Amino acid sequence: MPIDRSIDPTADQVRHLRDTGRDGPIVMLNLLKFRAKAAYDDGEEMTGAQAYARYQHAFTVTVGALSQAEVLYEGPAEQVFIGMAGTPETDWDMVLLVRYPSRQHFLGMMADPTYKQALRHRYAGLERTVLLQCGG
Numbered sequence: 001m002p003i004d005r006s007i008d009p010t011a012d013q014v015r016h017l018r019d020t021g022r023d024g025p026i027v028m029l030n031l032l033k034f035r036a037k038a039a040y041d042d043g044e045e046m047t048g049a050q051a052y053a054r055y056q057h058a059f060t061v062t063v064g065a066l067s068q069a070e071v072l073y074e075g076p077a078e079q080v081f082i083g084m085a086g087t088p089e090t091d092w093d094m095v096l097l098v099r100y101p102s103r104q105h106f107l108g109m110m111a112d113p114t115y116k117q118a119l120r121h122r123y124a125g126l127e128r129t130v131l132l133q134c135g136g
């Protein structure tokens with residue numbers, strides 16, 4: 001299955017974070033919609049959530065010393081309280097809040113070769129996502 005780059009930041013988005021992002025800690029709010037079945041090229045079988053868990057392990061444990069990522073919240077998106085339920089804008093499986101000491105820590109993680117290898121699990125597991133950078 002070809003990689004869906006729509007779940008990646010654009011070069012302009014990365015440059016904007018690098019050049020004009022806030023100083024100090026940042027929190028990344030991840031809205032995640034998983035594939036029912038992970039889309040691995042080699043046919044490996046698992047759910048999208050299981051594949052994403054492999055990716056999450058990479059940025060919190062495998063390159064954790066570099067990213068210093070701290071998961072503040074990880075849980076299901078349970079109920080639409082405000083908004084139109086059942087639309088793509090409100091249909092998420094999981095919410096993940098991750099704190100980084102700085103945008104440089106986040107960007108350094110993204111440039112790390114070990115992290116880049118783990119992206120295959122992100123691509124295999126996610127149907128779609130939104131990532132919002134917030135104050136820390």
